[in-house]
Amino acid sequence: MNRRFTYPEAAAELRVEETWLRRHIKKLPHSKKGRVVTFSAEDLDRIDAMHHHDPAVARPVAATASDAVATLRPLPRRGGAARIA
Incomplete structure (x- = not known):
């Protein structure tokens, strides 16, 4: 009989x-x-195969000017008091 895992x-x-x-x-x-x-x-073999990821097969992500992350800008500061320059 095959081994069963809890x-x-x-x-x-x-x-x-x-x-x-x-x-x-x-x-x-x-x-x-x-x-x-x-x-x-x-x-267990099927679970491992379902969630297996081989990074060598994935295409590398190149950062370009059109990349959405490259176009992100920080949000303005939050606060109640106005700054005096």
């Missing part, structure tokens, strides 16, 4: 917080018998 064991295996697993359980592969939720090794 919430704490699965969180340790995936290197995430147990609360993260509990919050996202509806979107994650798992098994449930009554109120007991378990994860198989295949479930």
Whole structure:
């Protein structure tokens, strides 16, 4: 029989917080018998694949003059008293 992981064991295996697993359980592969939720090794592999990001594949972001962040300006100061120059 395959090994089944509980919430704490699965969180340790995936290197995430147990609360993260509990919050996202509806979107994650798992098994449930009554109120007991378990994860198989295949479930953990699928969860890892779902949330895997390879930075080498992502295209680099170049800062240009047309970049939206480059056009941001600070907001004016807030305060009640007017400045005397």
